[in-house]
Amino acid sequence: MKSGGLKQNNMIPQDKIIDGKAIADAMKKEIAAEVAEMLDKGMDAPHLAAIIVGEDGASQTYVASKEKACHSVGMTSSVYRMPANTSEEELLKLISFLNNDEEVDGYIIQLPLPKHINETKVIHSINPKKDVDGFTPFNIGLMQLGEPCFLPATPAGIVELLKRSGVETAGKHVVVLGRSNIVGTPISVMLSRKGADATVTICHSRTQNLPEITRQADILVVAIGKPLFLKADMVKPGAVVVDVGIHRIEDPTTEKGYRIEGDVDFDEVAKVASKITPVPGGVGPMTIVSLLYNTLQAKKRK
Ligand code: NAP
16 A cells, blocks of 8 residues: 655655655744744734635645644634635625734635636735735735745745755756746746746746756756656756646555645656655645745734
8 A cells, every 4th residue: 555645765765855744844843933932922823714615625625734734833723614606796705804804814715716706806805915825916016026025835835945955046947847827937936036046947838849948957846737747758867856736646556545646757757856846745735834934924014
């Protein structure tokens, strides 16, 4: 039986693997210490709220793990569960309530929303001061300008993961696969900013000669949503590979009947990469810890 935790492969030296879970745990301890200090001073704990509309299984699991993470660092968490047939107006009413609720420091709206709700309109109605997911145009604009803001959780987690693993980005060629608003585009911006100083190429479904481009990368960030897409012959020997993808693949040989894979063919690519993030146990835990970090910042800014 395969384990459900951090990817194990006896052929891959462990020092090649970027252990996102261990790094996220260390960050959680730092956040917990700051929360404890706030409580000692008589302040309330930072409060993260989540809105979830409908019964999507993956969304439920994700929100549950955020709640657990909040409690593990001493933060307050609340979840607003709304049925799938909730109207856009009802959702906007709740958003307006949370925008003005003094007790809530930050909140997230779990995506995707049911099709009858206009996602753009909903995101635009979030108070940017409480937008701990960093999805509002206001925070995206500030990110682009390199000004203090709530950075989107997954790319912020990737930047921290690279920093804490001793991966130098300055002057390196980073190739990003995928240009989504939540991962590919913001990570390209963040890594090319002053401070990170990488030279970034961004690829998407219309990119031609993709393997030729990926083979030039010193650091590859793969966020295309296709299981096991990146193969070893697409990677320059010694490159660092960050796998953002998460896929549940049916597998009757495992206890749960499925296994989790990323966008990277880990077993093959790990042989040529100098460092690689596993799935699970790589980028995923960093995403949640970034959200906790943003919630702490929201409380401090108040
Ligand atoms: P997305 O919105 O589906 O975007 C995928 C991107 O990949 C698009 O820009 C698309 O190009 C590009 N693409 C698709 N096929 C391609 C190909 N053959 N060659 C080159 N580019 C291609 O994905 P996302 O939301 O960024 O998510 C990507 C993956 O990360 C998913 O597996 C998701 O579940 C996972 N994820 C994980 C976390 C985490 O915390 N670990 C967080 C967010 C997402 P076009 O723009 O041209 O269509």
